[in-house]
Amino acid sequence: MDTSKYKKIYLEEAHTHLSGIESALLSLGTAPDEVDHLGHDSTIDNLFRHYHTLKGMSASMGYDAPKELAHVHESLLSKLREGEISVTDSLVETLLDGFDVLKELISIVEEESDRTVDCTELIKRVEAAGEPAPEESSERAAPESATAAATGTSKEPLQPEPQPRSNGESPARQLRLSKTMKVESSVFDELLTTVGDLYMELSSFRNTSSTSGTPGTIAFKDSVFSFGKTLKRLHTSILTARMLPVASLTEALPRVVHDLARSLGKEVELRVETGNISLDRSILENLGGPLLHIIRNSVDHGIELPEERTGAGKRPRARITLRAYPKREQVVVEIADDGRGMDVERIKAKAKSAGYSLEQLSAMTRSELLMLVCIPGFSTSAEVTETSGRGVGMDVVKNSIEAIGGTLAIDSTEGAGTTITMELPRTTAIIKALFVSLSDELFLIPISKVMRVVEASAVEVGSGTYTIDDIEVPLVSLAPALGIENDTKKEQYAIVIVEADRTIDEADSGTQGPALAGIVVDDFGLEIDAYIKPLSPPMTHLPGVSGITVTGDGRPVFLVDVAQVTSSERR
């Protein structure tokens, strides 16, 4: 068989089977004693089928390592299915470890790498796990499988302790999105249709310009109007194409929670209810870190040990629920646990030692008090643990969420649990922008408009024009254009030379080339990728700005509307 042709299909299918295996294993692991015999059967059947197919496909492709490993798993699953052995925690761990290696073997195939993984020990362990264990089966298994175990073998049961992973780390340390995107074909159909419409409008422009052709005629205005409408549709189509389901980000979470809970001796069940909610790819990318942090916090600090939970009258197995649902134009992502909740009195005490007065604290609402944990450096060193204390606190989480145009709120009831709610925009506009300053205030100017930045003396600026490449460029001071006062007197200013929209008069006079203007600011800074949020009322009335972003340190910064700032001054 021509294997190269099928490799792509093999890999796609293998990944589907791997994720099927992972979720089936985790459901075996989370509730081994809650599932009845029938429920068990379907999970085990599924697992068997996944390993079986992986083995077969790998054999067809001549990939011996994954074939061998899938084969021993298939045999183990077959014994589980026949009731010869039963599900135990250590069996699940063996299967999960086996899964990690299987996944590794498949990525070796994918990368066409020369790496090899020695599976000898693992294969022995998987085979050993298939030996009936009389003690375990008398506890857990159904009566008929106990007899099967008894007739099995007289050998000592080989149930080695799960070996710690070589570096003690779970393979799923980060939430990552796949590099490739699946886009519904209808999206491309719509894109193509819209581009077709743009061409039609272009030809209508050509018509207008070759005949009567003066801007301002009804035909011209008509063309401009429908051009604008089509362009907007194109924009919407592209934004739609960038949308990814929230589920694509959360795939790795069940395993993270499983491994973390296990290492802390806790029992945690993660429920993911994200439905078919989608978000812009860049928003999802930036949501990974905060989400992981919140979940780790929850398992580490929020959730109690099983004994403590039982003592408090709770189920020993804690539950974390991750939900995503629409709310008007936004999407809400909510992480709720049923752990110990947050201690408001303790937060108050900490806030006091951090410099808050009693008066301030008593004036704060409960939710304001809870939000104090988002103040930089608020978590005390006593709380820093291996898991969550990586120098990243809730302040960073809150800032990251605000930087993608979202908001974060905390609700918590002592003894009953904590809920963290994030409201996020579905789409976002990321643009490259340049920081400029007016005394202490920062603003952003879209790079797409910036031709260059020059420094000029107060005298040059005072003349009202600046000559660059023999072109006299009109200057606009940013402060008055935005309606703010800036009394700072400086010797040197920065002039951002921008491409300005032509005024109607200039267009009429037939001037060629881009119209330039210089925006005078105190200084300029770095170029950043900014997530620009549209302004909401009453900010929509602010002159000279078109959007807002929040910087990494939580500071709101306005985006300068270059067209408005330059044209208002020149007209």
Added chain:
Amino acid sequence: MAKSVIVVDDTYFYRESMKDILKEAGYNVIAEGVDGAEGVELVREHEPDLVVLDVVMPKLSGLEAAKKIMELGLKTKIVICSSLSHEPMVDEAITAGASAYLTKPLEEEIIVRELKKVMGETE
């Protein structure tokens, strides 16, 4: 006229490779199914000359599907194709009504030879 075939396998990989082999051998693949139940329905609907069934599939296994297809009383020949190859399984398949039992990995030559035999096309 080219004989009509339906391929039933839960794995896209196998459906694709089996389809390629069949087309190459001059068969007309008219439909494909992803589980045993769908396979039975497709056979009922299209009454093909041949159906190729995988064994390990969701909903209805290939063996169960073969029994149901036999109950339809059609002229459709059944061929089982699986990576399971122990004898009781083969016996069960033949008892269920299969005309041949092929094993994976798919070997084009063997498959074509066996299918021709089943379809009475041996030169």
